[in-house]
Amino acid sequence: MPELPEVENVARMLRPEVVGRRVVEAQVLWPRSVARPTPEAFCRDLVGREITSLGRRGKVLTLGLSDGWWLLVHLRMSGRLLLGRPEEPAPVHLRAVLRLDDGRDLRFVDPRKFGRLWLVQDPAEVLGSLGPEPLDPTFTVEAFRARLAGRRVRIKPLLLDQRFLAGVGNIYADEALFLAGIHPCRPAGSLTEGEVERLHGALQEVLAAAIANGGTTLSAYRRPDGSPGEHQALLRVFRRAGEPCPRCGTPVVRAVVGGRGTYFCPRCQAGQGR
């Protein structure tokens, strides 16, 4: 499941390959993969544009195009962006293809069909509601505290809310809460100053480490060159139900919180009330 670190790795690996390339042809094989505009308009307005930048906002890949257009890509569960040669057989689950002026194809492959593409002139249409970037220097402990203040929702579902914080998904939410020693069901506004500081640090540490390790590969995720990430070996609690907590040895517990599989140490992350 590509979260911020995986998307960041995709952006870094693809950037030198596609920036400066021009789209000479576009094809959509699964219409619903295109969120906006219609698939026809998407292809029509994409052709002829040059890719001038490739960045990331939250979990969204942002491809800046000439004439002020933006191609935004959300990989969701199983999406991948791959470069290939037209003469190669089309990969399974291919949902859209951009033929580039260097003769290569930029392919959007997505078995689960949850991923989405947008072609817009104002990226704020899609990105405007996103919360702060957790690794941005402006995302300080103070800023985090201010956003948490008064919130009565449980902390984990709040961390997953992209309007609250952009880019954190199920894996890194659990990992950060474990590192900070905070129960996933704690009311967000009830965190002490020390807990807010620990969680802030844990989020940044976990995300930065995962980026450095090429992201987490649990099953389908691969970097654009096909290599798996390395961070899964370093996960402390995620998908480790029954295994000993790396800090205290108590078996890791799985629960469902906000409809998400949630892993935590009942001893290191004790006390869900108040």
Next chain:
DNA sequence: CCGAGTTCCTGAGCGC
């Protein structure tokens, strides 16, 4: 404001 349920999808994982 808050939480739970539903939908979209299909491969993985499980039971038999």
Next chain:
DNA sequence: TGCGCTCAGGAACTCG
């Protein structure tokens, strides 16, 4: 070995 069932999971949405 293989069939068929269940389910995870990001985000948007509805409902109580």
